[in-house]
Amino acid sequence: MKIDTVILDWAGTTVVFGCFAPVNVFLTIFEDAGVSVSLEEARKPMGMLKINHIRTMLEMPRVSEEWKKVYGRAFSDGDVQALYGQFESKLMASLATYTDPIPHVLDMVQQIKLAGIQIVSTTGYTDSMMDVVTSQAAIKGYKPDFLVTANQVGNIGRPYPYMIFRNMEKLGTKSTKQVIKVGDTTSDIHEVLNAGVWAVGVIIGSSEMGII
Structure with missing residues (x-):
């Protein structure tokens, strides 16, 4: 056929x-939240809808434990939404230069x-x-x-x-x-x-x- x-x-x-446009922003929003993530961790869910990408990163065992150390609790859906809001704002500010x-x-x-x-x-x-x-x-x-x-x-x-x-x-x-x-x-x-x-x-x- x-x-x-x-x-x-x-x-x-x-x-x-x-794919540096979104990757750089993923690294930045987690750094701003006080949670360190590696380049490999930021890239692993690439291709997903970006809010799901963030949720998948937070579900990674090492990142999840790091979040608990910083905030004394597991991440919530509110945390996902807050990180995504920051991601969208920062990405939109630079996106035109990555086309x-x-x-x-x-x-x-x-x-x-x-x-x-x-x-x-x-x-x-x-x-x-x-x-x-x-x-x-x-x-x-x-x-x-x-x-x-x-x-x-x-x-x-x-x-x-x-x-x-x-x-x-x-x-x-x-x-x-x-x-x-x-x-x-x-x-x-x-x-x-x-x-x-x-x-x-x-x-x-x-x-x-x-x-x-």
Whole structure:
């Protein structure tokens, strides 16, 4: 069956080499809270909806224990919300500067479109974050045909497959066998496995590569 849909992730896959925009903010908000986290801990949940990323970091045994030492109690949902509020504010202040297409992406997209294949996208960013990213990326030459965020599927992002399915619904794609999803994080791959589409993992420019 012929591939007719390619779904691309954003940060670390098509824009923002190394995913440094969100990673730097995750490190900052935990530092401001008095809880030290490592670069590896900040990167491990990459690709998830950002509030879920923060919750996942807080659930890590070492980070959870560190939080208890600092605050004398386990973290709460209120703590998650407070950290996310700080994350969103700090990210939005710098996001426009982190929208450069990764090398060779524009050439790749052109070749895919010349082959008659539709290019759409999913992301771990919210609608408001993507308003900034998409407008700036378009100025720099990158504009996929469609975008789905977790906000558009009941805030149920990766590793759930619903953003992929919404893209398929929009394009009228008949079969998961006609779809390739490209991403740079384990969350992307879990999303792919749950959707039953083809997977392509990105190394160069990825969040994982950004550790080095």
